């Protein structure tokens with residue numbers, strides 16, 4: 685199985701890229717989603733977050749109120765680092781648990797030829813980069829990303845706070861083995877992904893229509 689990690693700052697197009705490869709048959713892992721799945725009421729991680737950020741980050745059911753936590757955790761990069769220190773070690777372990785069996789146990793008849801992992805806060809996951817055949821940075825200018833985020837309903841201030849907690853585009857590119865420029869509103873993102881699939885001689889079906897949805 686070939687593994688692509690997709691890294692990129694907020695609204696760069698990671699999910700669009702991952703969904704496209706999923707439509708071509710890839711196994712998709714989204715660390716944003718894995719984090720949400722961790723936030724079960726009464727779990728140790730929820731308790732640790734509440735201890736760190738205040739018990740009012742919990743909702744009525746005892747789970748995480750994501751909007752409240754987002755305001756606290758993306759207030760400054762230092763606050764984001766406090767959340768990352770709690771959540772990232774667990775996510776790193778979960779990522780290994782998902783990727784290693786998929787690699788080791790399906791050598792004879794691989795269920796998936798390709799795995800794609802979306803990583804929106806990559807600095808905490810460099811230890812796992814050895815599991816990837818390619819670390820692909822998806823990039824677009826900050827203004828383009830802000831417009832796209834606002835268009836899909838995100839508050840511009842929320843966007844700016846999160847962007848402040850993320851690496852510079854140069855630092856992101858330095859972590860990657862290849863870069864896809866997703867500035868243009870055309871099909872170039874998908875064509876570059878197709879080229880990578882071809883480079884690894886993966887025999888995947890074509891995707892249905894490639895829409896940025």
Ligand SMILES: CC(C)(COP(=O)(O)OP(=O)(O)OC[C@H]1O[C@@H](n2cnc3c(N)ncnc32)[C@H](O)[C@@H]1O)[C@@H](O)C(=O)NCCC(=O)NCCS
Nearest residue numbers: 693694715716719750753754757764771803804805846849
């Ligand atoms: C604070 C939380 C609850 C807010 O939830 P919300 O539904 O509003 O956002 P969601 O998780 O869907 O993330 C949306 C985007 O915010 C940005 N973002 C999320 N976490 C982080 C982070 N730790 N550092 C910087 N940016 C982040 C990313 O661009 C991400 O794609 C949530 O983001 C969270 O738990 N973050 C910590 C877990 C984490 O680091 N996830 C990313 C793993 S790579």
Ligand SMILES: Nc1ncnc2c1ncn2[C@@H]1O[C@H](COP(=O)(O)OP(=O)(O)OP(=O)(O)O)[C@@H](O)[C@H]1O
Nearest residue numbers: 693694695696697698699700832836868869896897
């Ligand atoms: N090339 C493109 N042209 C126009 N719109 C695009 C393009 N690529 C992505 N988008 C749109 O931009 C928005 C952000 O894209 P996407 O959700 O894929 O980014 P992301 O990196 O996964 O974001 P996040 O960091 O929030 O997880 C989406 O609404 C998506 O449809």
